Amino acid sequence: MNPQIFANNDLWKLFMLLVNMVLFLVIITFMYLMLEDHINTFLNKPSYTEEQLEEMLLKRERQKRIERNDNWDLVERGIHLKTGLKADKNLSIVIAACTSCHSAKLITQNRATRAGWKNMIVWMQATQGLQDLGEQEPLILDYLATYYAPTKMGRRKNLDMAAIEWYILNVEE
């Protein structure tokens, strides 16, 4: 074989090897740039033990409880969390007038008609030192009669005896 051709051939191979390597590096770099975010998030993903996770959960719950306790205006599912009263545009009036002497539970545990609530207010004014509620009284009564009205559950209505068609039960046969 001609040594000249052999040498050229070898050089060519070396050159192609270099070209391939550069191409390979370019492709790898390109792919890395495309996947950089994913790779980083995967590598940085923290892994926790079960106890650590539990502790984090407890911490978050504690934080939530503190937030609720500190937040006087927080309303969840229509209930004012701090007092347990139904949320309403007049709620602040009711809170101011009705929770200074006792818990709002006395309200949420009671049911009465507007007249019934009026009676309770009159009773508190006569015997417990509740002051005159002035022009707020109708607003408060509206609120109470709307959200803490007597529930309609209870037993069915009495039968209308006159309307019943009676028959004799035949037990002979």
Ligand code: HEC
């Ligand atoms: C000046 C203090 C005071 C204020 C203000 C006050 N109450 Fe009372 N209330 C009392 C006292 C004292 C009782 C009796 C508590 C007990 O029996 O433990 C009472 C009892 C109640 C009861 C229970 C009544 C029963 O028959 O068991 C309800 C309901 C009630 N209050 C609602 C209200 C509402 C609604 C308001 C706002 C309009 C209000 N209270 C504001 C002092 C007050």
